[in-house]
Amino acid sequence: MSKRAEKKEAPKKGEEPKKAEQPKKGEQPRKGEEPKKETKKAAAEAPVEAPKEEVKPAKVEKAPKPEKKKKEEKGVFKLYKVEGDKVTRLRPTCERCGPGFFMADHGNRYTCGHCGFTTYKPAKE
Secondary structure, three states, rough: HHHHHHHHHHOOOOOOOOOOOOOOOOOOOHHHHHHOOHHHHHHHOOOOOOOOOOOOOOOOOOOOOOOOOOOOOOHHOOEEEEEEEEEEOOEEEEEOOEEEEEEEOOOOEEOOOOOEEEEEEEOOO
C-alpha cells in the first residue's frame, strides 16, 4: 500500500477510530457485519408518553363575505325579448351576412362574429 492509503486508514492522534455505520431500517447489513436485533425487553422499557391535550386558539370572527353578483343570462335569452305574443330582437343583424347573424355588443360598437363587419353606435351627448 502507498503512504497515502495508510494515512487515510490510520486514525489521527487524539481521535477514536471510526465505527462501522449501522444499516437503516429495511436495508441488508454489509458483509462481515451482524444485524442489530431489538429485544422485547428494550421495547417494553422505553417510556410511554401520555397524549398531550392540544390547546386551540380562540376563533377570530371574519368579516362577512360580499354577496355574489347575479350571473348574466346566456344563449338565446340575450338575443330576444318576449312581450306577450310579440318577440323582439335585442341586437341588430349583420348587414353583410343577412338575417340569422347577430352582431356582438362591444360597448361603443357592434361587431359581426362571422365576417368581422363593425358598426359604431351613435355618440351619446
